[in-house]
Amino acid sequence: MGANDLAKGYEPHQVEEKWYRFWETNKLFAAASPTDKPTYSIVIPPPNVTGVLHMGHALNVTLQDILCRYRRLRGDSVLWMPGTDHAGIATQNVVEKKLSAEGTTRHALGRDKFIDAVWQWREEYGSAIINQLKRLGASCDWDRERFTMDDGLSRAVRTVFVHLYKEGLIYRGNYIINWCPRCSTALSDLEVEHEEIDGHLYHIRYPFVGQTDGLVVATTRPETMLGDTAVAVHPEDERYLNLAVQTVLLPLMQREIPIIKDTYVDREFGTGALKVTPAHDPNDFEIGRRHQLPEIKVIDDNGVMTEDAGRFKGLDRFVCRKAVVKELEQQGLLVRVEPIKHGVGHCYRCKDVVEPNLSKQWFVKVKPLAEKAIEAVESGRTRIVPEVWINTYYDWMHNIRDWCISRQIWWGHRIPAWTCDACGDVMVAMETPTRCGKCGGEHLERETDVLDTWFSSALWPFSTMGWPEKTPVLDAYYPTATLVTGFDILFFWVARMMMMGLHFMAEVPFKDVYVHALVRDEHGKKMSKSKGNVIDPLNVIDEYGTDAFRYTLAAFAAQGRDIKMSEKRVEGYRHFVNKLWNAARFALMHLDGDKAPIAGDHLALADRWVLSRLNQTMTSVSGALDGYRFNEAAAILYKFVWHEFCDWYLEAAKPALYGSEGDDRKACTKAVLAQVLADTLILLHPFMPFVTEEIWHKLPLTDGSIMRSTYPADREYPPARPDDEAENAMAVVMAAITGVRNVRGEMNIAPAMALDVTVQTEDEKAAQVIEQQQALIKQLARLNTLAIQPGGNRRPQGAATAVIQGATLFVSLEGIIDFDQERKRLEKEIGKLAKELAGVNKKLNNEDFLSKAPAPVVEKVKARQADLLTKQKKLENTLAMVQTAEKG
């Protein structure tokens, strides 16, 4: 197989499709169960069925795929569990919109038909997101794909519900909850987004009965006053200690309501008098329960004023607000209105203003569950990476309030509770009961509410593995190794999985939680449709290829920092993919199907060096990946592939490959080249699965899929080894070559012009290396001749000088040297040295440094000073000679 098989530039698209099909057909993503091997598992954060791939998914899935592919190469049996979330409200909204376009509504269809319509929608569109994940290269075990509403998961949900109910951890009651009038459902506290809004603070006088005088209260929601059942003041507020009356007359409603005392009231705010609306404000609700106040609901579930709002009945809540204000003004009871910025709750799905409302709902008592979840992190059984999120997690867990889990929508897990028509008894059970357990009545009404979507997601790590059955998969893969997620769902999802996992599995759901950043636009703004700054990952893939895109995401994934996505960077990594591609083309030109192993006897310096560098790279990359430092791993590989393997090794290998060093050297170099390239592909594979698989199949040493290969660290032979001697020697060679190139660049000498160089060596080591590596230096510095003179002070005429450690190189430029230019070049070098020397000298002249700094540090600085001084001296001598020559 030769280079002709590879296109001149890498073209990702057909390659990607081909290999993805290949992987799927050959079941390379399948997790073995049961298995003897060490296991590694990840459950995917299930994307919403309504979802289309965005940057957040792309990052999330790429990082998981990197981990999974890496662990497979390390020999683990890997399960990456895929699936989707039914996303109750979001999906219901989408399907309702579709129905609306078709001129109907869910109410017209009725519950059963509507749910059928949602399932149908899911059949049609639900796989879109899955196909998009596949384009990213996601190596999920697709045969195990789950859905939060499938039979198995529904059974898990029901089991958990019944269990928690029987334990008293699920209860039902009338409480104040967040109500979205548009979605017509209760929301949990988390599902409410607070937004700062410019509003008004209305100061209203509530007169004492029969008087014009009264108490002034302030509110931002005047329409709620219709449901006021008290006015509260602080018990120690001197202004109100000796009030003659105990009541005020609620304006507009003409209801006499008590003045009560409660420490909740802030004396500093306004007049220190607080109107109390137990049915429409969470704090007022608490106060109301403390003082046994009536709870009057004046806003209904559609945001319309109720019967109890008197003559305002039937008005929309915001229309009513205006009407109330107008009437108060007319009656002279509106004292004043001031502008105020305040937080207003909005529905996280539809953005409508949320109304605190009194309602009968189901709740989970979370305190006991949270305690275990806190302990699990404190004890280190679950590790959160990066650590900055630990405190956020604790904070939330410590202040957690009961979780409202019932939703008044249709799409979701219907709550398994039945009420007896006859006696009103409530039954919670796995299977539909036929008669009332209390009175034997046979008319049982099933609860119409469904569960919060996050209730089923909370069970994801074990429900997807077959729980409540005891399955081999659970046995082998639970607890999962790593959860990879964004911080935006730390509370929604991660915290709740911790609670449920610990409660039902008696074991943490994951050992590590890796919390990644948010992807923003290149200016750091959140991507949003309204801003028009959304970058579609699929477009990026189309334009630059999946591998380049994935590499960019990995390279940007620094811990604790948001990712600013710019296409420019993706372009840069496309170049990197192409660089690898061309390196492979070059290698294949020379490999010609040879499968000879590396022959140790004929290793040249560059061979030893590149093997050592490969070993170092492998160690650092695996260390970085083990610590979730994806960006570091990506940077290390980039540097090795481009700036070591391509820039130095391939160039150094050319003479041997082209046959000018004899057959043994040629064979050996081919073997090293093949091995290093193959191992490099393995290291790169987790990041860029497609191009590495493509090249892999062209290489002579390789067999089958790269996914089945072994990480270099984990195999007996042939491993790359650390080789300090080779690295040190190569450093001398590289310095010499760079020195000549520098002269060439600064003096504008064409690369085509071969140069003559004389080296004056000053120490034995350097002398030996340069002596032995003459050919290599000549090759890479493009020299005609290289003469070596140990010691001495002779200096060729008309030469430019490059000073390196242990040697001075004279580049003959007889006839073409521009002395002026050379003088400037030397002066520049000397200037740089002087700066560095000044810093070093300062340290070494400091007694405290000499006495207090650790000896190795002092030694290092001293050595550096010596080195700089020698260089400086040599350069100064040279400069003096140039000046003489210039004059002469």
Added chain:
RNA sequence: GGGCGGGUAGCUCAGUUGGGAGAGCAUCGGCCUUACAAGCCGAGGGUCACAGGUUCAAGCCCUGUUCCGCCCACCA
């Protein structure tokens, strides 16, 4: 109101036990050198937000200031 993250080259960002400031892109100069012009070789460019402090030594640790971003919160 509380908490968190950030301010490093023109731009986007790395920099984990405190000990010689880095990458990509952009800029400048030289090259079609037989893998790659999506390339090669070289160069320029930074009082690491500001002010103090700890230390022999601070981009890194501590305090304060300032600007930007985010999260949480039941002051109407």
